[in-house]
Amino acid sequence: MTVLQRPERLTTDHRPGSRPGSVLGRARALAMAALAGALAAVVSLMVISVPVVIAWFAEERSTVSLWQTMGIAVDVWALAHRGVVQVGQVQVALAPLLLTVVPLLACRYAVNQVLVDRPEARGDLTEVKGARVAWRALAGPELAWFVAGYLAGGLVMCSLAGLGQAPVDVASVVPGLLLVPLGSVVLGLWREHRRQEHPSIDRGLRWVQLHTPVLVRRGLGPAGETLGLLAAAALVLVIALLVLRAERIGALYAALDAGAVGMTVLTLAQLLALPNLMVWALGWTTGAAVDVGTVAVGWSGTTSGDLPLIPVLAALPEPGGLPPGLWFSVLVPVLAGGWLGWRSASAAPRLASWWTKRQIAGSAGLGVVLVVLLLSWLATGGMTPGVLGVVGTDPLVVAGALACELLLGALVMVTLRHLLRSRMRSSRPRA
DSSP states (O other), X not given: OOTTTGGGSOOOOOSTTOSTTOHHHHHHHHHHHHHHXXXXXXXXXXXXXXXXXXXXXHOTTOOSOXXXXXXXXXXXXXXXTTOEEEETTEEEEOOOHHHHHHHHHHHHHHHHHHHHSSHHHHSXXXXXXXXXXXXXXXXXXXXXXXXXXXXXXXXXXXXXXXXXXXXXXXXXXXXXXXXXHHHHHHHHHHHHHHHOOOHHHHHHHHHHHHTSOHHHHHHHHHHHHHHHHHHHHHHHHHHHHHHHXXXXXHHHHHHHOOHHHHHHHHHHHHHHTHHHHHHHHHHHHHTOOEEETTEEEOSSEEOOOOOOSOGGGGGSOOSEEOOXXXXXXXXXXXXXXXXXXXXXXXXXXXXXXXXXXXXXXXXXHHHHHHHXXXXXXXXOBEEESSTTSXXXXXXXXXXXXXXXXXXXXXXXXXXXXXXXXXXXXXXXXXX
């Protein structure tokens, strides 16, 4: 074996109880993975509780105790996982997506430790054959215990919130407690795929890649780029609306007179909901209405209704008709579909048929629609009972409209590019 070949073979750790085949080593790895998941939940709660406690200390008019403040921190942490918080007779459910990044990053760091601190990371796993071996190479058992540990830790903390003034509906937070660690697992494996620092994980990912349909693999790149374009367009739309309505927003800030601490907390809360606004803006471009309680904003006009005194909501148009031609905003998802079709055609082999290119575009479009559907569900919330029963867009309406518009743009672009390439091939002189 040459020096250049040695990195391909994993070294074996001969410490007692840490060999890959030992029962003690496996139990230790699984227990540490579960502990890492629980600690990730605790650490993310501590990070979120810091600004809550600082605001409690700084606000002289506060009438709650420190224990109740920590309960509020748990409530905020549960909202970040799209949990439902019971405030008196009202149920509140609205996940500030930027706040959800905190537990996601905590899980992301913990996943990196789980991937390397396990027997297979030090063991001799030179070849991956079969799903079972690939599952072990990708740290499947450890990652499953990590997700279970995060779920268990989160359920315990949400249960403790029930001792305070605003208990958490424990069942409602389960989907978020699963999605956050699962998302971090995907990010962690993607990082290992790009860096290729651990041979066993790289071999497991290579096995998964070989057993993934080619059309799906080739559609991942166009799907990611299209999501980036849609996010950029939504951000531009939100910023433009905030700039145009800045005077009304400032007037509502002045009317509130909540004090320096109150204004800071209110502004921070609105910034944490910026991704939610982007998701709603994207849904609006597809033709779905943005509902804020009894107020609905569509392409043609805005319905009347009562709104809470939240400054950012002052950016909504006044009740009545809107300028004609706003339906041209549908060009955002249609043009994004055109880009998706162009990139999908580029990802296909040079002599591929139109049907193959269409299948690649279809798989990429399906990925985009599923991501937007999930984000729309996460970004939508409300307070029930009351006039703010629904805040956001209907996820199914957004996903259905976006699928049609992306498909339209992608089919047109795939067809045009296919015809162009066919004409170029036919116009070449033959030898």
